[in-house]
Amino acid sequence: MNxxxxxxxxLAMRAGKLVTGDETVLKAVRSGNAKLVIMATDASGNMQKKYRDKCGSYQVPLLEFGSRAELGSSIGKDERVLLAVTDEGFARMLQTCQAK
Incomplete structure (x- = not known):
């Protein structure tokens, strides 16, 4: 576990640089506000396909990392399947950290 x-x-959540939930994340991707999308590894097959396609076509990096429970608890919420990072600095930190 990382x-x-x-x-x-x-930290990103407390700074107000995260959005969660299917519709909110989708809106952030479409508007160009999402700098990184994080999807739980236990997301449904339909959700995985939808966001791989959307992030690919809008050129938004997609990380599949952690379970629903891990993502939710890390931001102080119930289980979360999708998160979008709306800040370039946080997005870079998370991608660098996950790659290690």
């Missing part, structure tokens, strides 16, 4: 990654997610 504690740094989840800590950074919590």
């Amino acid at each position: 504690h740094k990654f989840f800590n950074y997610l919590g």
